Amino acid sequence: MKEADSILVDGNVITMDEELPSANSIVVKDGTILFVGDKEEALSWLGSNTEVINLKGKTMLPGFVESHLHPAHYALNLLELDCRPKHTSSIETILEKVRMAAESAQDGQWIRGWGWDDSKLTERRNPLRWELDKAAPNHPVILKRTCGHMAVVNSKALELSGISEDTKDPKGGKLEREIGTGALTGLLQEKAQGMAALPDYSFDDMVKGMKLAQKDFAKWGITTVHDMSTQTAELQVYQYLLEQNELNVRIRPWIWAVDQNGWTGLLNEVLSVGIRSGFGNDMIKIQGMKFMLDGSIGGRTAAVAEPYEDDDQTGILYNTVEEVSPFIKQSLAAGLRVAIHGIGERAIEVAIKSLEEASESIDISHLRNRIEHCALPTNDHLRRMKKLELMAASSVGFLYHIGDSYIKNLGTERMKRVYPHKSFKEYGIVAPGNSDLPVTDGNPWTGIYGAVTRKSLSGQVLDDTQNIEVQDALKAYTVDAAYSSFEEQSIGVIKPLAKADLIVVSDDPLTIENEKLKDIKVERTFIGGRLVYSESRKDEAYV
Incomplete structure (x- = not known):
């Protein structure tokens, strides 16, 4: 019988296998499960180099799929301003993060953020480009909503992206405009997000x-x-x-x-x-x-x-x-x-x-x-x-x-x-x-x-x-x-x-x-x- 790399014993194993829904021990070799069942039989795979892990009654499950x-978008978000509700409860707190980022950013450097959710902000609305302008007048800013289906940008970002009041909505997207004046609010919906001239990450x-x-x-x-x-x-x-x-x-x-x-x-x-x-x-x-x-x-x-x-x-x-x-x-x-x-x-x-x-x-x-x-x-x-x-x-x-x-x-x-x-x-x-x-x-x-x-x-x-x-x-x-x-x-x-x-x-x-x-x-x-x-x-x- 093969010698196991590891044996996990005395656990509450929920297998998600209909033929054997539960067990208390598992045998592993070369990254693969060899046996699932009771402790006594599992230990028959014990060798001089086998690691025995006592689960002490803890519950074990298969890893989540x-x-x-x-994953790559989330990975890059971890390098950006975190505007998720648990970190930014209001538009003002978002703007403060943008101000701080602008103070340390190089001239012309894009300030990027993600995760804001208007339904959870104190103001119950989207940030506006004019607010971002005040926080970072000399830097292009883009903040992606939590859903990933819209983003808000400031005037500098619109300018660098070649987006003006005369720009038409792209097919499958929308440039939000202020009711009454028709002025761009900075909100880019769906395919309009692709119009932002963002530099690529390295x-x-x-x-x-x-x-x-x-x-x-x-x-x-x-x-x-x-x-x-x-x-x-x-x-x-x-x-x-x-x-x-x-x-x-x-x-x-x-x-x-x-x-x-x-x-x-x-x-x-x-x-x-x-x-x-x-x-x-x-x-x-x-x-x-x-x-x-x-x-x-x-x-x-x-x-x-x-x-x-x-x-x-x-x-x-x-x-x-x-x-x-x-x-x-x-x-x-x-x-x-x-x-x-x-x-x-x-x-x-x-x-x-x-x-x-x-x-x-x-x-x-x-x-x-x-x-x-x-x-x-x-x-x-x-x-x-x-x-x-x-x-x-x-x-x-x-x-x-x-x-x-x-x-x-x-x-x-x-x-x-x-x-x-x-x-x-x-x-x-x-x-x-x-x-x-x-x-x-x-x-x-x-x-x-x-x-x-x-x-x-x-x-x-x-x-x-x-x-x-x-x-x-x-x-x-x-x-x-x-x-x-x-x-x-x-x-x-x-x-x-x-x-x-x-x-x-x-x-x-x-x-x-x-x-x-x-x-x-x-x-x-x-x-x-x-x-x-x-x-x-x-x-x-x-x-």
């Missing part, structure tokens, strides 16, 4: 930021991430870190398909090289192509079917079926799966219709194609999604963090079908959960809490219709998310021959009160059997 985030900046981001992933117990907007620079950073043995999270890239929102589409390049879904290795594995059809509920730019509350607007639909369907079909025909951002009903309809058209000539039922976010599907959408075996990459993590803005913008009736995990289950649609980091905090426990309780950060009950059980919520962040990349046998689960991606947590989620789910802490994180985070040694997270 984050099905939709933007490769070294991206590496520095990604190292910081990885520490947060490990702290949250995330061992695999799906990058939903991968471009050339990001892929190079991931490969560089892997070559340097400094990649501490598994990356599943979805490559940005067409030019949008200031990001360059790579569909033609990927097609010409001949890369197919699944290309790569255990650490970096290409998933397919990412398309985007609308905005966000929080920013009122998602393409909804009925107007937003107290408004006559129905959001922004980027493309029609006729415009996007050929690209989707081209991708599928080349062996590239697709993930299509669709939040509002109109965007979800375009996504499904495009895939239905592709299915007329290509068998797509086995490809596990995805609709990203999938916030407001109708029953008809769910029926058609099941017929095509589509997945709903559900941003259920939004419920806790920005659910208050959702119910404000959609009303109570529509809220009953937002990120409808109960309905997904009833229709047999696999729906991995996600945070869409940096749109919301990346801690999976807040997403699990929201899926179970349907409560927001303020304690507001958003609805009592779509609640799911804790076990199903855990599946959404483990084995169901792994299913999305055809890896449900190797990640997101604790079973023989799976990767030893494991987390030790402070409490048993299956027995703790639901209200305490959001407070569960990750105490240790292992990737391939290697300890990458220890809560007891926070200052040396990677050991």
